[in-house]
Amino acid sequence: MKYVLLYLLMFFSTELLADDMRPASVNINLVNDTDFDLVWKIPIRNGVRETLTVVFPEDTKLLAPKRTHIINNAYIEYTSFQRKSGVVGLKLRIDGIERSSGDVLLRVSDTQQQTITTVLNIEQPSFIVNSLVATTAFNTALTYIELGIEHILIGLDHLLFVACLVYISGTGKKLLLTITGFTIAHSITLFLSATGVFVIPIQPVEAVIALSIIFLAWEIAKNRKHSLSLRYPVLVSSSFGLLHGFGFAAVLSEIGLPAAEKTLALLSFNIGVEVGQLMFVFALFIVFKFIAIMYKSLSLEKLRIPVSYACGSIATIWMIERLAVF
Incomplete structure (x- = not known):
């Protein structure tokens, strides 16, 4: 050619x-109706961790101090928080994503393994959890096709x-x-x-x-x-x-x-x-x-x-x- x-x-x-096309990820698991465990992973690219921050609404409060580790060239943060009104209406925003070279994969799961999975990026830096439902095969396929396309193109x-x-x-x-x-x-x-x-x-x-x-x-x-x-x-x-x-x-x-x-x-x-x-x-x-x-x-x-x-x-x-x- x-x-x-x-x-x-x-x-x-x-x-x-x-x-380095590894995405950042936010995994939120409901412990009960009001308490949540969070795992926040940010890849370290060429020796530098991107300045990304998960921002929660004011009606949430931390239940435990943050614990951090660096494993497999990634910064990992563990914490727990509480929201008395539960998961519905929970709004998360990723500060700094406009300067990021990758996406952020958000996954929210409850005790019944009902899940929401979505991709946050420059066009969509925030997400509001309306409800948790059993993830459909179509939504799973669409999410991972999008991730595959974005990965190869960058x-x-x-x-x-x-x-x-x-x-x-x-x-x-x-x-x-x-x-x-x-x-x-x-x-x-x-x-x-x-x-x-x-x-x-x-x-x-x-x-x-x-x-x-x-x-x-x-x-x-x-x-x-x-x-x-x-x-x-x-x-x-x-x-x-x-x-x-x-x-x-x-x-x-x-x-x-x-x-x-x-x-x-x-x-x-x-x-x-x-x-x-x-x-x-x-x-x-x-x-x-x-x-x-x-x-x-x-x-x-x-x-x-x-x-x-x-x-x-x-x-x-x-x-x-x-x-x-x-």
Whole structure:
């Protein structure tokens, strides 16, 4: 595919640091009609905790001092509070979310396991609990599809890998097979890891994900028509797709899965990832076509070296940062 470099430069010019797409989360569990336990988790991104705060209405009061821990590169706060009028009408607001790079997943559950799950973000920084009902399958699916789409569209390393796959595929048919191989492979490891069948540490996985981009950038630079990557891109995409699946699973483990509908939530998250991936590929084609019209003198060969160096340099920064945490 032509003209990838210009798109990459626009897309990554302000995002040279390794991405961390774990969402923050608020879990509220009703102990009885008036008392609540709260677990507030904020990811620590590149050594810095975002300044997010859960704000409750004035008619609530703390029952116990806050307890805080830092576990798995996340700040976790535990506390209990009381609201005499109960859960109905409870309004929560997330201060600082307008400066956040991710979403906040809110889950409220009562003693009967009736639950409300929603996503708070810049567009919706607050939420009022009208009532708790048994979560429908449709609502669960919709929530996790949305999370999957958002994750892939702001997951810079996964998008850069897909962009490289588009470049080395060459033809539409090869691209379809290559993306399909990547999809099947990361779906397998996502399911295995998220269900606890096969789990590996995420830090080395993230480093190897960056290395996979460096490998593709090197293949683009060499441009050897008989190399393994250019002859069989589906083999390369499938192999590295297994690693990317573990990366997706790490994010999903931070979000959590509803106890009663784990399979549905997992499938929906994966569907969301695929939808987001297709949206990205479609956006690339639009950008390619536009640039092809505006700059007819540009060609695939002219962009090959700049594209490979741009992709390889960004991925190298990510790999160094991720190795530094070992």
